[in-house]
Amino acid sequence: MVSTQTRRSAAWALAAEVPDPEIPVVTIEDLGILRDVAEDDRGWVHVQVTPTYSGCPAMDAIADDLQERLTAAGYQHVDVEFVLSPAWTTDDISQAGLAKLEAYGVAPPSPTRGGPVGLALSVRCPQCGSPDTRETSRFGSTACKSLWVCRSCQEPFDRFKPL
Amino acid sequence: MTEPFPGHADYVLGLADDALVSAQRMGWWISRAPELEEDVALANIGLDQLGQARALLAHAGRLEGDGRGEDDLAYWRDEREFRCVHLVERPQADFGVAMARLLVFACYQAELYAALLSSADETLTGVAGKAVKEVAYHVDHAHHWVVRLGDGTDESRARMQAALDAEWPYVEELFTPVDPALVGAGIAADPTAFRAAVLERVAEVLDEATLSVPEVTPRLGGGRRGLHTEDFGYVVAEMQHLARSHPGARW
Numbered sequence: 001m002v003s004t005q006t007r008r009s010a011a012w013a014l015a016a017e018v019p020d021p022e023i024p025v026v027t028i029e030d031l032g033i034l035r036d037v038a039e040d041d042r043g044w045v046h047v048q049v050t051p052t053y054s055g056c057p058a059m060d061a062i063a064d065d066l067q068e069r070l071t072a073a074g075y076q077h078v079d080v081e082f083v084l085s086p087a088w089t090t091d092d093i094s095q096a097g098l099a100k101l102e103a104y105g106v107a108p109p110s111p112t113r114g115g116p117v118g119l120a121l122s123v124r125c126p127q128c129g130s131p132d133t134r135e136t137s138r139f140g141s142t143a144c145k146s147l148w149v150c151r152s153c154q155e156p157f158d159r160f161k162p163l
Numbered sequence: 164m165t166e167p168f169p170g171h172a173d174y175v176l177g178l179a180d181d182a183l184v185s186a187q188r189m190g191w192w193i194s195r196a197p198e199l200e201e202d203v204a205l206a207n208i209g210l211d212q213l214g215q216a217r218a219l220l221a222h223a224g225r226l227e228g229d230g231r232g233e234d235d236l237a238y239w240r241d242e243r244e245f246r247c248v249h250l251v252e253r254p255q256a257d258f259g260v261a262m263a264r265l266l267v268f269a270c271y272q273a274e275l276y277a278a279l280l281s282s283a284d285e286t287l288t289g290v291a292g293k294a295v296k297e298v299a300y301h302v303d304h305a306h307h308w309v310v311r312l313g314d315g316t317d318e319s320r321a322r323m324q325a326a327l328d329a330e331w332p333y334v335e336e337l338f339t340p341v342d343p344a345l346v347g348a349g350i351a352a353d354p355t356a357f358r359a360a361v362l363e364r365v366a367e368v369l370d371e372a373t374l375s376v377p378e379v380t381p382r383l384g385g386g387r388r389g390l391h392t393e394d395f396g397y398v399v400a401e402m403q404h405l406a407r408s409h410p411g412a413r414w
């Protein structure tokens with residue numbers, strides 16, 4: 001959990017703007033992978049981010065972007081730490097993040113509520129809203145997405161997999 | 164960081180190398196899978212395993228205390244220093260073999276990581292917490308293909324059974340006992356304790372796929388002691404070629 005105090009800090013606000021390199025409409029804050037931004041009395045900033053998947057190839061790009069933005073804003077000493085615990089879940093995506101994903105054409109994940117990964121009863125097409133869809137591949141263009149097709153509008157779409 | 168148990172780093176290295184070498188073999192399928200979606204699926208499964216391997220290798224390096232990082236361990240160890248089991252290191256140029264192996268390996272990793280959720284080693288707990296959810300998708304994927312091929316045509320069924328028969332002698336090595344001191348300290352998960360659960364899960368899938376559990380004599384193994392199959396040297400060479408030809412290169 002992130003304290004209100006941390007949330008309000010200027011450094012947090014800068015870090016929170018970093019977009020996900022693979023789905024640039026959402027920020028790392030929207031995805032819930034920005035865990036903490038701590039600034040000490042010297043003005044040194046320590047950022048904690050967590051990967052979505054263990055092998056997420058976007059982490060290095062995210063760390064570089066964080067370094068760049070915070071350094072450009074005048075923070076002299078910035079370090080980025082990757083943390084694994086507690087494991088990220090798609091439940092960590094904010095309401096704003098879910099809405100942005102859907103508007104972008106990625107069907108949002110169903111809530112997992114900490115339970116095992118299950119099959120969704122129905123996934124709505126992000127283009128036309130039809131619930132008449134089917135999964136064509138459990139693994140999509142990135143580890144966090146699966147491939148679907150809509151039977152109503154015939155369009156393929158990505159879905160953020162519940163994790 | 165001090166290492167109170169002499170075998171701690173080596174244990175973590177075994178887990179890391181299984182994931183690393185499996186990922187390397189999985190990568191072979193990119194551009195070769197039976198359909199584009201499968202290319203993508205196997206690449207993603209390999210990427211999950213690689214991510215697990217990286218975190219585990221970095222941890223093993225810290226436990227060793229000799230200043231070796233994940234890249235040093237992946238690219239600069241020789242064949243005999245790897246601790247992976249033979250199941251993951253052999254070529255898998257047959258799709259049935261790849262799916263038979265993934266079914267066994269993913270079911271094994273599912274139980275392993277579930278057990279490590281309560282490890283006294285917090286890094287292992289952290290890796291396991293992520294991996295256990297990823298591996299559930301791997302089990303699901305292998306399950307789907309093994310049933311589709313096993314309960315398919317006469318041809319696909321015969322080939323799926325042949326693939327299982329080929330992999331089965333290498334299954335038992337996964338359950339090689341680990342140092343009792345590490346298990347006693349709550350660090351390591353005892354593979355003999357979850358062996359039955361793994362085999363039961365695999366057997367359920369095989370039953371659904373109308374396939375039979377092969378009755379074969381297990382191979383001796385030895386991967387955890389650095390004894391590997393002839394094929395292993397080639398995959399290590401391929402994996403390390405770039406890093407060794409261009410030391411310090413970044414990509």
Ligand SMILES: [Zn+2]
Nearest residue numbers: 125128150153
């Ligand atoms: Zn539609």
